[in-house]
Amino acid sequence: xxxxxxxxxxxxxxxxxxxxxxxxxxxxxxxxxxxxxxxxxxxxxxxxxxxxxxxxxxxxxxxxxxxxxxxxxxxxxxxxxxxxxxxxxxxxxxxxxxxxxxxxxxxxxxxxxxxxxxxxxxxxxxxxxxxxxxxxxxxxxxxxxxxxxxxxxxxx
Amino acid sequence: xxxxxxxxxxxxxxxxxxxxxxxxxxxxxxxxxxxxxxxxxxxxxxxxxxxxxxxxxxxxxxxxxxxxxxxxxxxxxxxxxxxxxxxxxxxxxxxxxxxxxxxxxxxxxxxxxxxxxxxxxxxxxxxxxxxxxxxxxxxxxxxxxxxxxxxxxxxxxxxxxxxxxxxxxxxxxxxxxxxxxxxxxxxxxxxxxxxxxxxxxxxxxxxxxxxxxxxxxxxxxxxxxxxxxxxxxxxxxxxxxxxxxxxxxxxxxxxxxxxxxxxxxxxxxxxxxxxxxxxxxxxxxxxxxxxxxxxxxxxxxxxxxxxxx
Ligand SMILES: [Zn+2]
Numbered sequence: 001x002x003x004x005x006x007x008x009x010x011x012x013x014x015x016x017x018x019x020x021x022x023x024x025x026x027x028x029x030x031x032x033x034x035x036x037x038x039x040x041x042x043x044x045x046x047x048x049x050x051x052x053x054x055x056x057x058x059x060x061x062x063x064x065x066x067x068x069x070x071x072x073x074x075x076x077x078x079x080x081x082x083x084x085x086x087x088x089x090x091x092x093x094x095x096x097x098x099x100x101x102x103x104x105x106x107x108x109x110x111x112x113x114x115x116x117x118x119x120x121x122x123x124x125x126x127x128x129x130x131x132x133x134x135x136x137x138x139x140x141x142x143x144x145x146x147x148x149x150x151x152x153x154x155x156x
Numbered sequence: 157x158x159x160x161x162x163x164x165x166x167x168x169x170x171x172x173x174x175x176x177x178x179x180x181x182x183x184x185x186x187x188x189x190x191x192x193x194x195x196x197x198x199x200x201x202x203x204x205x206x207x208x209x210x211x212x213x214x215x216x217x218x219x220x221x222x223x224x225x226x227x228x229x230x231x232x233x234x235x236x237x238x239x240x241x242x243x244x245x246x247x248x249x250x251x252x253x254x255x256x257x258x259x260x261x262x263x264x265x266x267x268x269x270x271x272x273x274x275x276x277x278x279x280x281x282x283x284x285x286x287x288x289x290x291x292x293x294x295x296x297x298x299x300x301x302x303x304x305x306x307x308x309x310x311x312x313x314x315x316x317x318x319x320x321x322x323x324x325x326x327x328x329x330x331x332x333x334x335x336x337x338x339x340x341x342x343x344x345x346x347x348x349x350x351x352x353x354x355x356x357x358x359x360x361x362x363x364x365x366x367x368x369x370x371x372x373x374x375x376x377x378x379x380x381x382x383x384x385x386x387x388x389x390x391x392x393x394x395x396x397x398x399x400x401x402x403x404x405x406x407x408x409x410x411x412x413x414x415x416x417x418x419x420x421x422x423x424x425x426x427x428x429x430x431x432x433x434x435x436x437x438x439x440x441x442x443x444x445x446x447x448x449x450x451x452x453x454x455x456x457x458x459x460x461x462x463x464x465x
Contacts, residue, residue: 114287116268122244124272142268143287144166146354 011085011092013061014044020092021060023051025079029058032082035074035156038062054081061087072098073107077152080136104128104138108147108155115143160462163274164282167292167328172335178296179303182448182455188223189447196463197226203257205231205248206284207264212424213284213294216446217261220453224463229257245269246276253277258461262286280460290328293456297449298325298421299332301441302380304448305419309336313377317344318384318404318429320351325384325423327355334362341365342374346400349386371406376413381406381439382421383430407431411439421445 013020024032026048033043044061051057067075067084075082076098083095106125110117117126117140127141136149147155157177162169170178187194202221206214214230221228231252245264252260253276260281262270267287274281285291303309314333320326320343330351333339341363343351350367359365368374371381383406391397405428406420422430422442434440 112267114265114267116245116264116266116272116286119245119266121242122272123246124275140268142271144267 012090013087013092014090015061015063015087016090018042018064018087019062019067020085020087020095021062021075022057022083022085022092022095023054023079023081024058024060024075025054025081026056026058028079028082029060031153032060032075032078035078036062036065036067036071038065057081070107072096073100073104074156076100077104077107077136077156100130100133100136102130103141104130108152110140110143110145111147111151111155112140112143112145115140115145117142158462159456159459161280162460163270163280164292164456164460165270165274166283167290167295167332169292170296170335175296175299175335176303178452178455178459179300181459182300182452183304185451185454185458188451188454193223193225194465195225196458196465197221197224197461200224200226200258200461200463201229201255202226202259202261202457203229203231203252203255203279204261205252205263207245207262207269208285210263210285212446213263213291216449217282217284217453219450220457223450224454224458226258226457226461229255245272249273249276253279259457263291282456282460290324290331293449293453294325294423295328295332296456297445297452298329298382298423300452301421301445301448302419305417305441306379309333309339311338312379313340313342313374314380314382315342315344315371315374315378316351316382316384317371317406319349319386319390320345320384321349322387322390323384325382326351329382330355330359330363334359337362339363340377342378343367344371344374344404345369346403348392349390349400370403371410372413375411376415378418379415380419380421381411381414383426384423385427385429401428405429405431406434408433408437411437414439 029045042063046059048056083097085092085095105127110126117124128138131137131139138147204217218228257279260277260279261284262273263284264286269286270281270283283291316326388397418439419441420439
């Protein structure tokens with residue numbers, strides 16, 4: 001867990017209660033909403049906002065919504081620069097940058113159609129191990145299929 | 157060193173020390189080669205569950221268990237039984253495991269099936285093939301055949317010839333050889349069937365290799381020549397197949413200039429890539445390979461079950 005940039009000082013936001021996802025790589029906000037299955041009307045978006053650290057960023061505010069650990073990991077997989085903070089009375093708490101764990105269990109599907117984790121009704125959770133961080137490369141613990149950073153998005 | 161109770165899912169589960177330990181234990185089972193049956197596995201029951209046909213592997217495991225004096229619970233043609241009724245692998249495994257078998261040998265078309273089985277079974281599981289990946293006892297028997305001949309694998313020059321791109325053996329053998337030091341592999345194949353980059357990426361820091369098109373260019377260097385089949389359906393057209401078939405057929409004359417103690421291996425069954433005239437040369441080892449498979453499997457089963465004697 002680490003903090004970057006403006007996440008350190010209190011930031012005023014539009015939503016009263018909920019979650020602020022800041023420093024999202026430009027263009028990823030809509031994908032994040034889709035993956036989090038965020039409900040329309042409970043979302044405030046700012047797209048292509050100029051930013052010192054990552055040039056331009058997207059910002060996502062989720063009203064009355066708090067992210068589970070696996071949802072935070074999904075956000076980090078979509079945008080490694082994203083910071084997540086809890087909002088109370090229009091004030092966002094410290095931004096938390098999510099570290100992608102070494103093992104990703106039940107986070108994303110395996111792209112290999114022959115993989116046992118894709119077999120219908122089989123009681124098995126997908127499981128990947130990080131084998132490289134920059135660029136991100138993960139390996140299916142069942143079939144050994146290697147998935148590259150750019151392929152992860154469509155598997156969430 | 158103990159392998160007692162271990163699941164054998166991938167060849168990478170073994171260390172070099174464990175592999176060599178198994179080779180020595182297999183050499184102690186010399187009497188199995190004379191057709192003797194040991195009584196070390198009396199009362200032990202091994203479930204052999206094959207979800208896809210592979211007669212040779214199944215026979216080899218069955219013989220290994222029987223030669224140790226154990227019993228086999230053969231699940232039969234699974235396609236015709238429970239799977240047709242839509243049973244999950246997890247359920248099949250739980251059911252078999254409920255009988256308190258001592259070991260499960262599994263072959264299944266889905267990749268990673270044996271890892272799943274191992275999670276549900278109390279009994280140890282040996283992967284006898286899942287999907288297109290290597291299966292560990294095949295690699296073990298190939299390496300054992302080489303080791304048995306030279307009593308070491310370090311420093312050997314190994315030629316692997318045929319369909320290196322789509323064949324299962326060339327990649328798994330490469331991974332297996334990468335456990336040892338100073339091995340050089342000659343990949344002998346036409347450009348279109350050459351070994352895949354992802355295989356080279358995994359082994360290149362551990363072995364030396366050279367890709368060549370003609371056996372003649374390396375025959376005098378080789379300690380082992382591993383021949384594999386070129387499959388017609390892998391090639392763009394029948395003319396190409398006919399041309400390559402001829403170029404990649406091993407005969408006694410293509411072995412001219414080879415080292416005295418070169419051994420020729422082949423996973424069998426063969427078609428035309430290895431002429432029967434090679435059988436009577438001192439180099440042929442492919443029929444021993446099959447026997448070695450039974451013996452090394454027996455050694456492995458004996459270790460997993462923790463059997464004495
Ligand atoms: Zn997989």
